[in-house]
Structures are given as C-alpha cells and as structure tokens.
Amino acid sequence: MRGSKALSLAPARSLPGPRFRTALVAYLFLAPALVLLSVFTFAPLVLGVFLAFADYNVLTPPRWVGTENLRIVTQDPAFWVALRNSLRYLLVVPALQLAALLLALLVNRRLPGITLFRAAYYVPVITSFAVAGLMWNWMYAQHGVVNWVGLRLGLLGRPFDWLNHPTLALYAVMLVTFWKGIGYYMVLYLAGLQAIPQELLEAARVDGAGRIQAFFLVTLPLLRPTLLLGTLLSTLAAVKVFEEVYVMTGGGPFGQTTTALLYIYQKAFQEFRFGLAAAAGLFVAALGLGLSLLHVRLFREGGLRPW
C-alpha cells in the first residue's frame, strides 16, 4: 500500500525505496546495541583466541608466541588445582536443583502468607556476593554460628577454622553458593509447576493415581524442559564459579580453593600476563561447551528418567 503511494508522488528511480528506508531506520535503532555487542561480546570471542597465542603485558606490544602459553598453563600445577576445584564444584548442582525443586513443590500452594516465605527464600538471590561473602565469613568465624551449631550437635569437638582448611574450605564456599542459589531455582521451578495444566493432574487423580504417582507420571515429565534449563544454568554457573571464592577465601589457603576463573583473574589482573589468562580461558570455554553438549545429550537420551 505504502509502495503505491510513494510511486504516485515521486519519480520511481530518484528516491530509495521504502524497503531501503525501513532498513535504514531499523539499523539506526539497532546501532547502539550492535556496536556495543560487537566490541564487548563478539570481538572477545575472536581476540581471546588470538591473545592466547600472544605474550602481552600492556606495556609492550603483543608478541606472537605460538603454543607457548598453552604449554605454560598445562604445566602449571596451580592450573590443574583450579580446574579440579571447578569440576568439584559441580557437586553443588544436584544438591541445589533437588532442594530447589522440593522447595518449589512446598511453596506451590495457596496458603496465607506463602508469598512472604517465597520472598524470604529469594532474598539471598538479590544479595551481592560482596555482602554475602562478608556475612558468611562471620558465620564461619571461630566463634560464629556454624561452629556453635556443630558444637551443640556434638559434630565438632572444638571450633573449626572452616575457611582455612585445604579441602573443606571449598565445600564451605559451596554451601554459600547453595544458600544464594536455592531461591533463584525455586522461582524457576515454581513457574514451571504453575504452567502445568491443572486438569492433567486432576485426570490422573480420577484415574486412581496417588499424589506421589501423579508427581512422577504427570508433573515430572512436563517439568523436563524446566529441569533441563535449571540444571544447565547451574552447571555452567558452577564451572564459572568465582565471586564467592574470591570474597571468602581469595583462593587460599595456599591456592587450594582457586577455581578456573579465579586463576584467569589472577593471571590477568594480579600478574598482568594476559596471554596466559586467555590461554586458560580457552580451556574453560572448551570445558563449558563440552559440559553443555553432554548435558543436553544426557537429558535427551533419558539419563534423568525416574519414571
């Protein structure tokens, strides 16, 4: 319609067509976002790979060094400790997802005050890791609440220095990740549960299925996409864990709680060896990509199928 109007008013060839105008306007609207994404999201994908094969410390121009960085990183025992810790962190995923699902089932009911409880479980999610880390350092202190509970329950003989233990410190930080994440995945699963048509559950009940049977036969299969999303997000977050470790232990004691991303951070911003940081980044990227592919495969082939 607009085309014919333009034709009647102006000579056909002297003006660019309305399609061209639309495209021009569209790209003007998109320009800020496209420029920013090109510079800060797409370019690092390419430049990061380039940097991994260069020696660069900001002061002198980058110098091509081939696979030197990859060799240095793979021969650094600290790198393998960091990678091992990032993989160990995957332990938090099943615990977190199961607890969040159970919590979502628990709060998925009409009950006076239930939104208050949901809010209470969500508050850690919107707390900065800086604040969470400070608070949990106090919780884990010599005379903090964790030791008090441990002593009262008879689990500990005397107060324990959680964040200075070479192996347990990482698990102490994992508990913080769990505490901070459970509300997020609860809301995710709550949305998934509320999208399930009520009639299906009622039909199952009419057919004689009990509550638990209805859960496994109706709810869980329909929740599968949400479960896939939740576990995938949680897995990738676990591999990339960084902030809580940075605040709570700084990678210590003796680098024993360093994670892969903390290792990259230290190489780049404490040692200014950007090439090494980028080389380690390639490993983490490959690991993340591999885990997501594996994850989708497992879900598709029914690795998680209790019914």
Added chain:
Amino acid sequence: MVRNLRSTLGHGLLYGLLSGIALLTLFPFLWTLSTSLSTGGGVFTFPPRLVPEHPGLTNFVEVVQALPVGRYFLNSVLLTAYGVLGTLLVCSLAAYPLARMDFPGRDAILAALLGTLLLPNEAAFVVNFLTLGRLGLVNTYTGVVLPSLASVVGIFLLRQAYLAIPQELLDAARVDGASELRIWARIVLPLSRPALAALGTFSFVAYWNSFIWPLVVLRDPDRYPLAVGLLYLQGLFAHNTRLIAAGTVLAMLPILAVFLFAQRSFVQGLEGAVR
C-alpha cells in the same frame, strides 16, 4: 472433627517447616543486622545473638563519619543509575525493529543474539579490560557500565512485550505521519511499562551488586561503589566487625526496598528470561 484436627496439625507442621527454612535463608542477615545495632558486649558470642545488646545507631553514624561509606553509597547510586538508564535505552531501542519491522538481516541478528547466550565467553572480561584501556575508559564509570549495557536477555524481554502491541495502533500512527522514533516513544514504550520495569529492577540489582568488574576497572578507591568499598574497608578494619556490619546493612537496604516494591517485576523478569 478428626479431619479438622488433622488439617490444623498439618498446617502447623507446614508453617513450622516453612519458618525453619526461612530462618536458614535469613539468619546471616538477621545476625548482621543485630550486630550492626549492638553497641556493647562481644560480637561473636555463644550462643549467637539475634537481639542486639544495648541497641543504638552509633555504628551507622560512625561508619558514615569515620569511613567513606557515605561517598561509596553515592558512588553506587550514580553508577547504578547510569547502568540502569543506559541498559533501558539501548535495549528498548534495539528491541523495536527486531519486534515490529521487516528488514534484511533481522533473522541473522536474532540468531547472533541467541548465539551469545550459548557461546562460551568466560574470559571476555580479560579482553574487555584491554579494550577499555585502548578507549581510555579505565578508571571511569563509563568503562564499568559500557560492556553490559546491551543486555541480550533484556532485548529479548522487551521484544516479547513489543510483539504483544496491536498492529492497528502502529498503523494508525503511521497513517498520521508519525516517525518511527515518535511511535517508539509515544506508543511502544508506554505500552511496555511492565517489561521495562522488570528489566529496570533486574539491572538495578545487577549494577548495585556488581563488584568484580568495578574493582577491575576502577583504580581510584574514591570512586569505588559500596560493594567494592566494603571489601576494601574489611581489608583495612577487619577487627571492627560492627562498623563493617553497619556498612553491609546500608548496602542491602536499597535492594530490599526495591524488592519489596517490585516483587512482581522480579518474577516477571525471571519468567521472561526463562522463555
């Protein structure tokens, strides 16, 4: 009668369970709040105190007067406002043609945006720091916010809202000769308020809480936002738990206020992000 008793008992158990879990998630906050309000006695006591000893606000007065917490707070306000407004502007502009215009390259752009959510970009912050150096933006708030202004999740969230606007409204405005910019500002934006509020609250929380990236970009401790400043002060005054606790409470207050006022936006935003 028996049935009634059973349901009362069941409700009692349920509320007990719900409250127990709430105590676990809220305990660190309650302890910190109590410590920040205590003006006497020991900080770490067995059993831990949830009711402040000699309650008073002197810790808050002292942390603002003796330490630059007031300045950090203002820095956070400035940085967060910059980030939130910038994100809303960039995303709401970009979402419009992606939702309501037909132009060559649109599908490719949508695919590329989706790709950014899947491609591994873990070490991007290393390259981005070097880029900011080249642009002369190290130690500036622009450098802190710029890499995250074009939020892909935000663009998709707003695009979803724009798609729900009736075509007749846009056509009528076009017949009246309104420019696309005018249509975006006068029709599309007002009709997408809930989605804009959701993106706004989400980016508010993200910018207010961020600390690693500001720590990397900002050199000058005078420019630190509160989250970074608290860690910095903790390093200097680790022994004074009460003061740091008061600073921590100050850092949480705006987040909690926004959360209470905009709970719906949070849930909508998350659901939008999931879709």
